[in-house]
Amino acid sequence: MLRLPNVRHEAPSTIEEAVVLLGAEGTLLAAGGTDLVPNLKRRQYPGAHTVVSLRKIADLNGINVDEDGTIRIGALTTLATVAEDSRVPLVVREAARLVASPQIRNQGTLGGNLCIDTRCDWLNVPDTWRQAAEPCLKTGGEMCWVAPAKKVCWAVSSSDLAPVMVALHAEVRLAGPSGGRTIPVAELYRLDGLAHLTKSADEIVTEVAIPDSAGLRATYRKLRRRGSVDFPILGVAAAIRLDEVGSCTAAGIALGSVASAPIRARAAEETLVGRRLDEDSIAAAAEAAGKLARPLNNTDLTSRYRKRMIPVFVRRALGDLTGH
Template structure:
């Protein structure tokens, strides 16, 4: 399977990268390439230019900030994130479950945060898609998953995305107008095509997790095999526990059921004041699972994933006890 031809650029600074991105409309960024290269081989995208970040210094590594938070360079390898004891548990465990060992040896934090949305009708070869009929996300005008819908429902399949939202993390961006930060929750949009809340000419440079001294965090992933597979449901949870043992604040964020991670605020509120007892967890799981309406566009279908939502939310919360 050959890659389409493209121009390959290797800037040595982020600023150069941003500039190259600006003057090469439609260019794609490559770091580890484990998302981009298959998508290009399948001709889901055929960018004329690929801009590599690998030769830029200072964009990888995990640093504990003065305030106790952690800053993770966008080029940090998932392997290194998974092995880190300095990051919240949920982040390391989510990283450890991404792809295969070989994938984690090259795939990066920034790459997983920006992972393209996935769908059984788009992550297919060009000849398959021509046989099926092209879809909204690539060159077509219909969504084969929800043919009456106007919007692409490809699924956010990043394991890190729901975790970062649950951690109130921020991403650092550099664009033509300089740098800025964006809440992780704003990095994702509920649109399978235009799924990132940053502008196309901005590059994610870092992930910053605020200090979380009293928080417990966790991640549960549903998939068929213990490795390689993308999530078909991801549950990121975080609770802040006060001295009296009661939940002061909570986050429940679901991944891999919609084009963006879904934060379940009603369920979070239901946990506040509880001692994470079975009853509170059950109530929260029920509330969090209620709005889950997965489409039949990834493995194992919608009905089962809907069934599994309360189970996985419950288990993720139980892990925090």
């Protein structure tokens, strides 16, 4: 059995208090803990001495709808609640339902889902296994065991909701020591498996705002070995608007789990806007998206297969939305 390391537990009741506590080095933030706790048990955060839980901060929980149709979901809202609330866009509910298992969705939160740590076959194993080799970049070593030629960590962004929120052009609200700020979800991430979030350690995601999705057609397709529990090894989110003659007026396409951050497939989006969505335009968008990522062999199934599945999944996702 893997045991938790000795850590101090803090449970502040305000966001301000939590921000101050998170400012101290070696302090980690926990929401549902379904990602953080297993990572702690595998000793993935060696210098950590304190965990700050958000669970007592009531302000972070709940779903509201603005007059303009924007859906505001508190970061601490569980995935089970998100999946069941009919005010939440269907594509978000469906993607939430694809995460892990019912137990984990009852405990895991939306904010935690967007911020889960990047994953890698070399990293997400007990430390006794890791001790069989030199540490990798993410565990304080000098090289990446997946791609030793470059000093870059390729651990994979493995959130189901992240590509969906990018495709929907959602925003996150952050609270930090210098106040609050709002950024597009796409800007929460960077392509670096070591530090895949652009926010600082003492910034908390407080809310996710999804723009009015009336008239939007959107879908999410997830590749994984088993039908449940497994993390995504490819996720494709697509959202489009069509005018009355079937021409695409807006498109959002994002790829998940093929790099250290979700990738917005702008080239594929541009292929669609202004065109009728038929087999040719869908094939062109799928081809454009397929060129945007080069998955490596650091998660389930082979990198070659995952790469080949990107255009296939984009084509299927757009087919879901248009009947092609």
